[in-house]
Amino acid sequence: MPFLSTTLDRVKPSPTVAVTALAEELKRGGKDVISLGAGEPDFPTPSNISEAAIAAIHAGKTKYTAPDGIAELKEAICAKFARDNGLTYTPDQVSVSGGGKQVLYNALMATLNPGDEVIIPAPYWVSYPDMVLLAGGTPIIIEGKLEDGFKITPEALKAAITPKTKWIIFNSPSNPTGAVYTPEEIKGLTDVLKREKHVWVMADDMYEHLLYEDFDFATMAQVEPELYDRTLTVNGVSKAYAMTGWRIGYAAGPVALIKAMRKIQSQSTSNPCTISQWAAVEALNGTQDFIPTNNVVFKRRRDLIVKILNDIEGIECPMPAGAFYVYPSIKGLIGKTTKSGVKITDDETFVKCLLEDTGVAVVFGAAFGLAPAFRISYACSDETLVEAGRRIAGFCEGLS
Ligand code: GLU
Helix, strand or coil, X not given: CCCCCHHHHHCCCCHHHHHHHHHHHHHHCCCCCEECCCCCCCCCCCHHHHHXXXXXXXXXXXCCCCCCCCHHHHHHHHHHHHHHHCCCCCHHHEEEECCHXXXXXXXXXXXXXXXXXXXXXXXXXXXXXXXXXXXXXXXXXXXXXXXXXXXXCHHHHHHHCCCCEEEEEEECCCCCCCCCCCHHHHHHHHHHHHHCCCCEEEEECCCCCCECCCCCCCCHHHHXXXXXXXXXXEEECCCCCCCXXXXXXXXXXXXXXXXXXXHHHHHHCCCCCHHHHHHHHHHHHCCCCXXXXXXXXXHHHHHHHHHHHHCCCCCECCCCCECCEECCECHHHCCCECCCCCECCCHHHXXXXXXXXXXXXXXXXXXHCCCCEEEEECCCCHHHHHHHHHHHHHHHHCCC
């Protein structure tokens, strides 16, 4: 009898986490590595938020809490949904977890039975399909093509829905492409979903505040109120508040679903870190002033890296509207050979050689379901981007 669970045969380790760990390891070993792998802002957590956490420690707020979050945070989350998204929720409709990742995992574990299908538009965040597989479901991938701005059409969505469809996981602004659906484009999709009453919506709005073009963010339950009763609206403090390590994600949705998610959390991890929860209360209730300030910086970096990449022969990089990722295609480089004699057969080989030869760490496109491409997280300094661009250009020019 095997010692390890056969469930593990269905999934692979997270490639985004793996590349970050590998870059760290190489750095510790003395290699000059530029890590553009992890999707996390380089800004420090704003000091009002850190101070709230320190105050919580001094006030002795260091014990267990309710498994899915303190009342004060649930209230702050309800206020956030009302303020930013025009969505009315009560605290019993809210669940707080150790990052957006745990929220999504709980929701899938709480709802999927063998045979249930989950529609995932590609390119997708690496963990969606594997979480579905872990929970015993079947991922159904719809490809958002580069020429369509990486967005899916209502027709493609309709064609993917079967009687077995349980969820669609919808992520805009997108990790890994930075693509953002306009409210009108979302309406096109919700018009389809409105008629398919057995399909639930998991709206992953983690990058809500990171938007650089002149249109408003919209989420599915807001665009189509008829979907409110079968939508889980997911968000978190990691990206907008530079709080990735604090691990606070949250969601709001129908009470029965939230209760089921709480049951899973109560038997697995219990409450997310108490101190982080108090920090998140301050993040959501306190000043939001640094968000537009940070976005000016992100937008400048986006423009910089897109220009650098498009100047490289063989690379085509669309201009994303949000998040802090670019997703260039390397179609023009496939089949070429590196100076050290390795043939670039796919994007996984490309990123491996790029790291070995130049020390630039990025994530290969196949991990996100659309190849050949790679993802750069540009949440780092302009100087870092310029240096990374110089190395990538040198590497590509050296291909023959
Ligand atoms: N969401 C981030 C990324 O895509 C964090 C890493 C992860 O959990 O996948 O890089």
